[in-house]
Amino acid sequence: MNFFLQLLVSGLVVGAVYALVALGFVLIFKASDVINLAQGELLLVGAYVSLALMASYKLPFIAALVLTILFAVLLGMAIERVVLRHFIGEPIISVIMVTIGLSSVMRGVIQMIWGTETRTFPPLFPQEPVYFGPVVVSQVYLWSLGIALVLLVLFTLFFKYSSMGIAMRATADDQQAALSMGISVKVIFATAWAIAAVVSGIGGILLGNINGINSSLAHIGLKVLPVAILGGLDSIPGAIIGGFIIGVLESLAGGYLDPVFGGGVKEVAPFVVLVFILMIKPYGLFGKEEIERV
Amino acid sequence: MRNPFVMNCGVFTTSYRQDMAFHFTPLAHLRVMIIVALLFLFPFMVNEYVVSVANLVGIAVIGALGLNILTGFTGQISIGHGAFLGVGAYTSAILTTKLGLSFWIALPLAGIVTALVGSIFGIPSLRLKGLYLAIATLAAQVIIEFTIIHWTSLTNGTRGMILPAPQLAGYSLDSDRSYYFLILVLALLATVFAFNLFRTRPGRAFVAIRDRDIAAEVIGIDLFKYKIMAFALSSFYAGIAGSLWAHYLTIISPEHFTISVSIEYLAMIIIGGLGSVMGSIYGALFMTLLPVLLRTLAEALSSIFPDIESVFLGLREAVFGATIILFLIFEPEGIAKIWKNIKDYFHLWPFSY
Numbered sequence: 001m002n003f004f005l006q007l008l009v010s011g012l013v014v015g016a017v018y019a020l021v022a023l024g025f026v027l028i029f030k031a032s033d034v035i036n037l038a039q040g041e042l043l044l045v046g047a048y049v050s051l052a053l054m055a056s057y058k059l060p061f062i063a064a065l066v067l068t069i070l071f072a073v074l075l076g077m078a079i080e081r082v083v084l085r086h087f088i089g090e091p092i093i094s095v096i097m098v099t100i101g102l103s104s105v106m107r108g109v110i111q112m113i114w115g116t117e118t119r120t121f122p123p124l125f126p127q128e129p130v131y132f133g134p135v136v137v138s139q140v141y142l143w144s145l146g147i148a149l150v151l152l153v154l155f156t157l158f159f160k161y162s163s164m165g166i167a168m169r170a171t172a173d174d175q176q177a178a179l180s181m182g183i184s185v186k187v188i189f190a191t192a193w194a195i196a197a198v199v200s201g202i203g204g205i206l207l208g209n210i211n212g213i214n215s216s217l218a219h220i221g222l223k224v225l226p227v228a229i230l231g232g233l234d235s236i237p238g239a240i241i242g243g244f245i246i247g248v249l250e251s252l253a254g255g256y257l258d259p260v261f262g263g264g265v266k267e268v269a270p271f272v273v274l275v276f277i278l279m280i281k282p283y284g285l286f287g288k289e290e291i292e293r294v
Numbered sequence: 295m296r297n298p299f300v301m302n303c304g305v306f307t308t309s310y311r312q313d314m315a316f317h318f319t320p321l322a323h324l325r326v327m328i329i330v331a332l333l334f335l336f337p338f339m340v341n342e343y344v345v346s347v348a349n350l351v352g353i354a355v356i357g358a359l360g361l362n363i364l365t366g367f368t369g370q371i372s373i374g375h376g377a378f379l380g381v382g383a384y385t386s387a388i389l390t391t392k393l394g395l396s397f398w399i400a401l402p403l404a405g406i407v408t409a410l411v412g413s414i415f416g417i418p419s420l421r422l423k424g425l426y427l428a429i430a431t432l433a434a435q436v437i438i439e440f441t442i443i444h445w446t447s448l449t450n451g452t453r454g455m456i457l458p459a460p461q462l463a464g465y466s467l468d469s470d471r472s473y474y475f476l477i478l479v480l481a482l483l484a485t486v487f488a489f490n491l492f493r494t495r496p497g498r499a500f501v502a503i504r505d506r507d508i509a510a511e512v513i514g515i516d517l518f519k520y521k522i523m524a525f526a527l528s529s530f531y532a533g534i535a536g537s538l539w540a541h542y543l544t545i546i547s548p549e550h551f552t553i554s555v556s557i558e559y560l561a562m563i564i565i566g567g568l569g570s571v572m573g574s575i576y577g578a579l580f581m582t583l584l585p586v587l588l589r590t591l592a593e594a595l596s597s598i599f600p601d602i603e604s605v606f607l608g609l610r611e612a613v614f615g616a617t618i619i620l621f622l623i624f625e626p627e628g629i630a631k632i633w634k635n636i637k638d639y640f641h642l643w644p645f646s647y
Contacts, residue, residue, distance in 0.1 A: 035425055086623045092424045093371050097564050098622045100557055104615025111608030222432070222553070229429050261444050268440040271433035275418060278430055282421045 002134040007255040008248060009132075013141040015247020016148035018227045021203040021220065022239040023155060024196035025228035030172040031192035034084060034095050035233065038103035039200055040221020045106060046072055046201020047208035047217065048114050054122055061124055068205065069198050076197030077190045084193070085186075103218070111215055118214040125209070144206040151202065152240055155195075159236060168192060172234065226270040230277060232287025242285065246270045314493060333478055337471045345470040347586055352477035353539045354578035356484045358562040359571065360531025363488065365560070366569035367497070368524040369504030370419055374431040375559045377438035378529045380551030382408040382536025384442060387455045387546060392448075397460035397541060404537035405530045411438070412529020419521045423507070435553050442548045454547030457540060473542055480538065484531060488571045491527075500524050504569070561614070565621045567630030576629040584617065585610055 021043060028036045036042075049071050053064035083102060087095050129138045159165035171178040171188045179185055207217060227246045231238025253269035283289050307313040317323040337345045361375045382404040389400040415434035422430050442449050449455065459468035460476065467473045491497040499520045502510040511517050540546045558581060566577020588610055592602050602609075625632055 083619055083623075090626070092428075093365065093564075093568070094622050094626055096371065096425070096428055097560060098619055100560070101615040101618030101622070104557075105612045105619065106615075108608045108610070108612025108615060111611060112605040115604075116607075225429060225432070229426065233425070262446070264440055264444060268436050271436045275430055275433045275437075278422055278426055279418055282426055 003255065004252075005135050007251045009135050009137055010141065011248035011251030012244060013137070013145045013247070014251065015244040016145045016152075017203055017206055017243075018224050018247050019240045019243025020148045020151060020206075021200055021224040022227040022231065022243050023152065023236065024199045024203075025224065026231075026233060026236055026239045027155075027168075027192050027196045027199070029228075029233045030236075031168050032084070032088070032189045034087070035099065035228075036196065037096060037099040037221065037225075038079075038106060039196070039224065040218035041103045041106035041110070042072070042075070042197050042200040043204035043207070043220060044110055044213070044215065044218045045075060045204070046197070047204030047213045048110060049201070050205050051119060051121060051208065051213060052114075055119075065202075065205070068201050072197040072201040073194040076193035076195070079197075080190050080193040084189070088189075103221070107215060107218055116215055118212045120212045121205075121209045123209075140206075140209050144210065147202070147206060151199065155199075156236060164191065223267075223270070226274040229284055230270075230274055232284030234288055235284070235286035238284060238286035246273075249273060316489065330482065333482075334475070337474045342470050345474050347582065349470060349474055349477050349542060351579050351582045352474070352481045353535050353542065354559075354562065354582050355481045355575050356531055356538065357535035357559055358566065358574040358578040359484050359488045360528040360535065361559045362563045362566075362568065362571070362574040363491070363500070363531065364524050364528035366563050366567075366573070367492065367504060368500040368521065369507070370416075370521065370524060371424070371428040372431040372525075372528070373428055373553070373556050373560065374415065374434035374438070375528075375532055376551045376553060376555030376557075377435040378408050378412055378532035379536035379539065379555065380438060380442055380548070381411050381529075382533030383540035383546050383551065384449055384455070384536075385533065386537035386540050387457045388448060390541075391455060391457050397458070401534065401537050405533040408533025408536065409526040409530040412532070413522045413526040416522050416525025419525065420518050432553070435556055439548060439552065442551070449548075452548060454545055456545050459544060460541055468544075477538060477542075480534065484534070485571060485575065488574075492571075496520060496523060501569075558614075561618050563628075564618060565628050567628030570628070570630040572633075573628050573630030576633065580629060584614070588613060 021039060024039050024042065025036060028034050046068055050064045050068040053059045053067055054061065059067070079102065083098060087098055125139045125143045127139070129136050130142060159169060167178065167183045168188050168191065170181065170183060171185055175185055178188070203220075204213075204217070207220065211217070224243075227242040228239055229242075230246060231240070231242030249269055250266045254266040257265040257269070277285070281287075307315075317326065336348065340348075357375065357379060360378075361372065364370050364372050385407040386397075386400045386404040389395045389403055390397060395403075415431065418430040419427050443451050445451075459466050459473070461467070462476075465472075467476055492501065499510070499515045500523075502513070502515055503517060503520055503524075507517060536551075539550070543550070562577035562581045563574055564577070565580055566575065567573025589606075592606050592609070596602050621628060
């Protein structure tokens with residue numbers, strides 16, 4: 001039972017970070033119908049930039065965080081302007097491939113600047129673990145959970161009440177109608193990319209704190225994809241719930257099935273579940289079904 | 295017969311047969327013959343290293359043709375092609391080493407087994423399309439990779455497998471030159487089959503499904519049957535390519551069939567030209583030569599920039615991505631289209647129209 005609780009808790013914590021990264025996918029998809037397979041690299045950039053600021057320039061964490069966020073905003077907007085703007089209304093395979101190309105470029109540049117060896121963050125949070133009865137959780141995880149939850153709530157409120165959030169939802173719904181109401185779709189797209197880059201950057205800092213950073217951290221992008229798909233690509237609550245489901249699933253599968261299969265179940269379990277869920281609900285749990293006519 | 299050496303200015307066909315012909319002029323026919331003959335003489339004109347690169351190109355051509363049938367012609371995006379190559383390679387390796395079968399039996403069996411596996415992973419395509427299907431094939435990639443790594447009793451897991459080079463009439467095809475002819479013959483067969491496929495009923499059904507699947511269904515195309523058929527055919531090609539690759543390398547491990555291989559194949563067909571048979575060949579050639587050229591360039595520049603070696607891997611990755619992006623922005627129809635534009639220009643040259 002304790003083992004189960006332990007797995008459950010760590011699954012929930014990892015799930016919160018997944019949800020945060022999945023939010024990046026959903027934001028971009030909602031605003032521009034693009035699925036961004038370079039999400040993992042955005043995360044990596046965020047992690048490396050903040051690490052460089054803290055380790056090489058000895059900035060305090062908060063200053064590094066603010067600068068990282070600024071950098072992520074600029075990066076997101078630049079990517080949208082330079083690359084993705086050409087792909088509005090292009091076939092889906094072009095869009096998928098261009099983000100794959102983008103991820104390759106970013107990974108290559110990161111490797112050229114920072115190399116491939118794993119680097120560790122200077123510890124941001126206290127080291128001693130916290131005990132909840134029998135369950136042990138290290139503080140990094142708790143902080144990550146907290147930050148992820150705060151951000152998720154902020155974004156939900158942002159979409160519900162701010163005029164920018166409402167404009168983004170309107171654009172997602174119908175670009176033409178949004179344009180005729182005086183919403184600049186270009187600004188919306190740029191904002192979506194900026195926010196997605198920021199969200200992933202923060203996710204990168206959190207994950208970097210947990211595991212250290214090397215270029216394989218970018219695989220998290222592919223790992224979070226099932227999260228976004230599971231919840232439905234255009235649903236924010238879907239991303240959050242999907243994140244927790246996949247996080248817990250992964251943790252339980254890893255705990256109970258790894259001894260049977262000899263490791264690695266964590267990586268496949270989300271995809272196996274995903275295929276079955278997609279067969280039953282092709283648009284994910286909360287996704288909007290598109291009706292097609294000839 | 296018309297003089298074959300006059301400029302081909304405008305093409306006038308007067309019968310359906312002529313319209314469907316591959317070679318509009320005797321000159322075009324002759325040109326294909328010369329190219330094929332040159333391909334057979336090629337290994338005697340260059341050194342061993344060039345032949346080894348050519349072998350990789352040939353294997354990539356077969357794989358890329360398969361992926362183009364599925365993605366370029368049928369519109370089913372697959373991010374799992376690398377894993378299907380792996381299924382072919384491992385089937386072939388298991389059949390030849392564990393069961394002691396000859397390569398010549400293992401090769402077609404590898405194709406058939408991969409076709410079966412491919413059709414199983416193609417089943418979701420009935421309900422999923424576009425993005426969601428791409429993710430389902432990504433799942434296929436992850437699941438197959440997992441199976442290869444963890445079914446150690448069959449595949450030796452991460453330690454990989456060692457397999458023999460094929461024998462032909464008591465003669466081992468273990469040198470680059472001898473293997474070249476095997477690859478060349480199979481690549482030519484694969485190309486001819488692909489060309490003709492799109493003149494048949496299933497081939498046209500594939501194209502109809504790509505263009506508008508609901509409309510295709512309305513005119514009586516059995517979507518499920520043809521989608522699965524496209525997956526099976528594409529995987530068959532992948533299986534053959536995988537088996538050839540395995541017997542060429544003679545050592546395979548799961549690292550040879552990762553998602554980056556899948557992405558490389560997608561890049562081949564995008565850069566070469568989606569929905570173009572020749573495009574698959576150009577793309578395979580381009581993507582195989584790109585790292586080779588970069589490596590040569592890096593070695594040439596290493597005297598000027600001594601630290602180029604340390605950043606080479608990153609550089610290669612970045613150039614790879616940038617090539618994809620630039621092609622998608624400036625010529626989404628790929629090298630095949632560029633080549634066609636050049637040919638069209640000279641069809642009418644020196645007149646502009």
